Amino acid sequence: MKRWICPLLAVLQILACGCAEAPRQDTIGPKGSLGFWFYVDEDYYNGVEPQGDLVNLVESSELFMVLLDTPSVQAAAAQAEFGAKEGGSKNSEKKPPSSVVNFEWQWLMEDGNRLNLYLPLLSGGSWYYATFRWDSTSGLFDGFLNGYPLRVSGTKVKPWTITEQTVSPVIGKNVEDLELSGDFWPESDIKQRVQQRKHGDISDLMGYGQTPALGDVDALKGKLLYAADFTNKKEMASWTMEGPGVYEVDSEGWITMGSKEIDQGGPGDGHFVFWTPGIQPENFIAEWDFQAISDMGLCISIFAAMGQKGENIFDPSLKPRDGHFGGYIRGDINCYHISYYANIPTNPGRIVSNLRKNHGFYLVSNGPPGVPGGSKDIHKVTLIKRNGNIKLGVDGKTIINWQDDGVKYGPVHGKGSLALRQMKWMKARYRNFKIWETK
Numbered sequence: 001m002k003r004w005i006c007p008l009l010a011v012l013q014i015l016a017c018g019c020a021e022a023p024r025q026d027t028i029g030p031k032g033s034l035g036f037w038f039y040v041d042e043d044y045y046n047g048v049e050p051q052g053d054l055v056n057l058v059e060s061s062e063l064f065m066v067l068l069d070t071p072s073v074q075a076a077a078a079q080a081e082f083g084a085k086e087g088g089s090k091n092s093e094k095k096p097p098s099s100v101v102n103f104e105w106q107w108l109m110e111d112g113n114r115l116n117l118y119l120p121l122l123s124g125g126s127w128y129y130a131t132f133r134w135d136s137t138s139g140l141f142d143g144f145l146n147g148y149p150l151r152v153s154g155t156k157v158k159p160w161t162i163t164e165q166t167v168s169p170v171i172g173k174n175v176e177d178l179e180l181s182g183d184f185w186p187e188s189d190i191k192q193r194v195q196q197r198k199h200g201d202i203s204d205l206m207g208y209g210q211t212p213a214l215g216d217v218d219a220l221k222g223k224l225l226y227a228a229d230f231t232n233k234k235e236m237a238s239w240t241m242e243g244p245g246v247y248e249v250d251s252e253g254w255i256t257m258g259s260k261e262i263d264q265g266g267p268g269d270g271h272f273v274f275w276t277p278g279i280q281p282e283n284f285i286a287e288w289d290f291q292a293i294s295d296m297g298l299c300i301s302i303f304a305a306m307g308q309k310g311e312n313i314f315d316p317s318l319k320p321r322d323g324h325f326g327g328y329i330r331g332d333i334n335c336y337h338i339s340y341y342a343n344i345p346t347n348p349g350r351i352v353s354n355l356r357k358n359h360g361f362y363l364v365s366n367g368p369p370g371v372p373g374g375s376k377d378i379h380k381v382t383l384i385k386r387n388g389n390i391k392l393g394v395d396g397k398t399i400i401n402w403q404d405d406g407v408k409y410g411p412v413h414g415k416g417s418l419a420l421r422q423m424k425w426m427k428a429r430y431r432n433f434k435i436w437e438t439k
Contacts, residue, residue, distance in 0.1 A: 024171070026180040028063070029164035033133040033185040035193055036171075036178040038068075040128065040200075045121040046070050046362055047408040050098040052122070057130070057175050060167040065106045066130065068122070070098040099361040103150075105132050105143055111160045115143045117150045118354070119205050120363050126200030131190045136162045140184070147194040148206045152373075153187065155349030207352035207368045214393035217382055221285055222437035226278065230255040230431075238277035240314065243323020245272030245422070254431045256293065259424035267346055270424030272323045273302065275417055279312070280304075281437055282414040286383045288433040290341070295374045297426020298342050301383055301392075302328060304416035305335035308359060313417050328421075329361040334413050337421070338392050338400060340381060343373030345425060355390060355400045362409045365402035370394040386438045388412045 036058060044052030052070040059065040104116035115132070122128075131144040139159040143150035171178055177196075203209050229235050230249045244261040261270035280286075280303065290299070305313050305328075313333055321327035328335065335358050342350045350373070355365040371379050371394060382393040392400040406412040418435070422428060 023168040025166055025168050027164065027182065028060070028162065028167050028180060029182060030136045030162045031134065031182065031184055033131065033181045033183060034058070034066075034179065035129065035131040035185070035190070037127050037129050037176045037197060038172065039174040039176075040068075040122055040124045040126055041174070042124040043121060044068065044070055044101045044119075044124070045408075046098040046100050048097050048360075048410060050095055052101060053095075055172055055174070056170070057172045058169050058178065060169045062108050063165075063167060064108060064112075066132070067102070067104055067106070069102050069104075070095070071100070071102050097360060097362075099356070100363045103130075103145065107160065107162075109160070109162075111158075113141050113157050113160055115141055115150060117143070117145065117206065118363055119202075120365055121205070122202070123200050127197055128199055128202070129194045129197070131185065131193070133184050134162075135184055136160050144187075144190055145206065146199055146202055147187075147191045148203060148208050149187075149351060150206075151349030151351055153349075157348065205366065207366060209367065211368055211397040211399060214382060214391065214396050214398050217285065217287075217384070217393070220384070220386070220438050222439045224434065224436050225280070225284070226276065226433075226435040228276070228433040229253075230433075235277075240275040240277075241272060242275070242321045243272030244270060244424075245274055245323070247274075252431070254291075254429045256427065256429040257420070257422055258294075258427040259422070262424045268324050268326075270323070271325065271422065272424075273321070273328065273419045273421045275313070275419040276433075276435070278417075279306075279415055280418050280435060283386045283438040284384075285386075285436045285438055286418060286434070288381055289378055289431040290371065290381050290428065291378045292341060292371065292375060292426070292428050294425060294427040296343055296345055297428070298339055298344050298421075298423040299371075299426060299428055300337050300339045300421040301381075302335050302337045302417075302419040302421055303383065303385065304413040305333055305419065306413070306416040308332055308334055329356065329358045331359070334359055335416060336385075336390060336413060338370075338383070338390075340370030340392060340394060340399065341373070341426075341428070342369065344423065353392070353399050355392070355402055357404070357409045357413070360409070364404070364409055365390075365400055367392075367399045367401075370399045384438070 050070040054069040057066045100118040101122050106114045134141045139156045246260045247257045249255050259270045338355045352366040353370045357364050384391040388404045390402050404412045
């Protein structure tokens with residue numbers, strides 16, 4: 001009997017192997033597109049106690065990876081603080097603080113590019129359709145979520161090398177209907193694929209939401225606290241520059257600012273922050289005219305800035321700041337900041353304005369670009385902080401509207417200092433800068 005039992009077992013093993021599902025194989029090359037649906041079970045959100053673990057949605061060893069995460073690496077200083085409060089325990093069930101929800105494609109080769117979208121949250125119980133397309137020799141690399149571009153379509157990046165090869169992508173458990181094509185899909189094809197399944201609405205989270213009218217701001221204005229006269233040298237001496245910023249004032253009342261170290265140092269060098277005099281109340285309205293002179297750069301308003309123990313930001317007990325961003329977002333001060341102009345060489349084609357809460361660099365809200373990248377028009381910027389609600393308007397349209405609940409990202413920041421910040425590539429000018437109390 002043993003003579004035929006052993007050969008029979010061998011045959012059964014062969015048949016079993018033959019019935020097993022073979023690994024998926026696709027061809028990938030210098031030009032192509034990839035699309036797939038993925039399901040999010042629970043809400044992903046950042047904050048002091050974030051939700052959402054790292055998920056590799058699709059990956060191919062040493063070639064590319066698409067992931068979804070609330071990455072603790074984005075809040076290194078907050079992690080250190082968290083670890084101290086937890087007594088350094090590695091067994092804590094709490095996840096360390098996280099500043100963003102990150103949806104990202106990484107080309108893993110040495111000269112590869114990455115494309116990511118930072119979000120305040122991504123709602124669970126919904127399907128989302130992800131698409132990426134590339135032409136590596138031409139430096140084209142676009143991404144889409146539910147058909148919305150992750151950055152301005154057609155933005156050029158540094159060309160990179162992809163040799164045509166066969167891949168066996170590893171597909172996550174919540175991923176379906178993956179397509180890998182050698183064609184550079186047009187946006188019309190991507191939008192058609194999005195219509196194949198009901199999906200979550202994320203337009204407001206990606207800068208494609210509505211921009212309602214800001215309303216009657218004048219009706220909210222109380223006492224005028226400050227009206228800048230940039231032509232008054234004595235008054236300008238009360239402003240405080242941190243970093244290598246320089247400025248000049250013309251006879252029409254414009255102050256033009258730029259960096260004197262635009263070509264020096266690394267990407268974190270050469271930026272500057274210009275603080276207005278005094279401390280603003282917890283509730284205020286600030287307005288100014290803005291005009292970009294250069295195309296590339298970033299403009300930010302920092303406000304409600306105080307030391308973490310309530311100190312004036314110029315208290316000698318605080319660490320010196322020199323324009324490097326870490327001192328403002330993960331240093332020893334608390335504040336909010338909004339980027340209302342963003343066209344950065346290190347992040348080209350950005351499609352959102354971001355509101356972040358610091359210490360911790362938490363991305364708490366975003367909206368459409370306040371001032372479109374490359375615009376040379378004069379724009380009116382309005383910043384309102386009232387009873388924990390923060391609004392940013394540009395030309396009378398609401399760009400950011402967020403209510404701080406004082407829980408998810410720590411206590412609401414109250415009174416504090418206000419500043420204008422520019423990255424070193426930016427040259428811009430300002431006029432009619434005023435601050436009021438709110439009624």
